[in-house]
Amino acid sequence: QSALTQPASVSGSPGQSITISCTGTSSDVGSYNYVSWYQQHPGKAPKLMIYDVSNRPSGISNRFSGSKSGNTASLTISGLQAEDEADYYCSSYTRTSTRVFGGGTKLTVL
Amino acid sequence: QVQLQESGPGLVKPWETLSLTCAVSGDSISNYYWSWIRQPPGKGLEWIGYLYHIGSTHYNPSLKSRVSMSVDTSKNQLSLQLSSPTAADTAIYYCARERLSSGWYYGAFDIWGQGTMVIVSS
Numbered sequence: 001q002s003a004l005t006q007p008a009s010v011s012g013s014p015g016q017s018i019t020i021s022c023t024g025t026s027s028d029v030g031s032y033n034y035v036s037w038y039q040q041h042p043g044k045a046p047k048l049m050i051y052d053v054s055n056r057p058s059g060i061s062n063r064f065s066g067s068k069s070g071n072t073a074s075l076t077i078s079g080l081q082a083e084d085e086a087d088y089y090c091s092s093y094t095r096t097s098t099r100v101f102g103g104g105t106k107l108t109v110l
Numbered sequence: 111q112v113q114l115q116e117s118g119p120g121l122v123k124p125w126e127t128l129s130l131t132c133a134v135s136g137d138s139i140s141n142y143y144w145s146w147i148r149q150p151p152g153k154g155l156e157w158i159g160y161l162y163h164i165g166s167t168h169y170n171p172s173l174k175s176r177v178s179m180s181v182d183t184s185k186n187q188l189s190l191q192l193s194s195p196t197a198a199d200t201a202i203y204y205c206a207r208e209r210l211s212s213g214w215y216y217g218a219f220d221i222w223g224q225g226t227m228v229i230v231s232s
Contacts, residue, residue: 001170003154034216034217034218036217036219038155045204045222046155046204046219047222048209051209052211052218057209089154089155091155093216096171097168098157098168098170099157099217101147101155101156101157104154104155
């Protein structure tokens with residue numbers, strides 16, 4: 001199975017909004033609403049930010065939102081804050097019941 | 111509060127089997143799907159496979175021939191074994207819980223262990 005495709009890096013200034021894309025295929029992202037997003041700070045374990053495309057776990061700021069169109073899912077962070085600087089990964093359920101991650105995107109807050 | 115704690119040898123020789131355990135506290139291991147995920151130094155996440163307490167497992171096709179997962183319900187812990195490891199298997203290994211979505215499990219990892227670093231070297 002091939003990894004989902006994410007941009008290597010994105011950046012934005014405090015207060016701005018950024019969007020990270022996650023492109024898969026009709027065998028994963030395109031066929032299921034089971035896309036998740038994770039935030040990982042250096043030296044830490046990943047943290048679930050969004051599940052089932054657009055749902056936020058309890059305690060996650062509403063500045064984080066998710067969406068999907070066709071084979072591409074997106075994570076939007078509004079009102080960027082310095083603490084949002086981290087690596088972000090998407091993942092998806094697949095047609096063969098496996099799970100697949102994206103390559104990761106490094107977010108820099110300027 | 112559910113907590114996961116991975117443990118195992120930090121250094122494994124290529125002719126040995128990489129063996130790790132994940133101790134689960136705060137909830138019964140019988141209630142969820144549990145996955146192993148790894149991250150090579152400076153690289154992205156890779157899903158290794160999942161297991162369910164009744165012994166149901168499903169592995170990443172790229173690792174399937176070398177991976178084995180099991181659960182010990184009496185100890186509330188999971189185990190991962192990876193045979194014939196190479197330097198490419200050097201990574202931080204995480205165990206993670208999958209949360210329920212739409213009545214079943216579809217890969218949303220809501221609880222993670224802190225991870226354990228494994229280096230494969232002779």
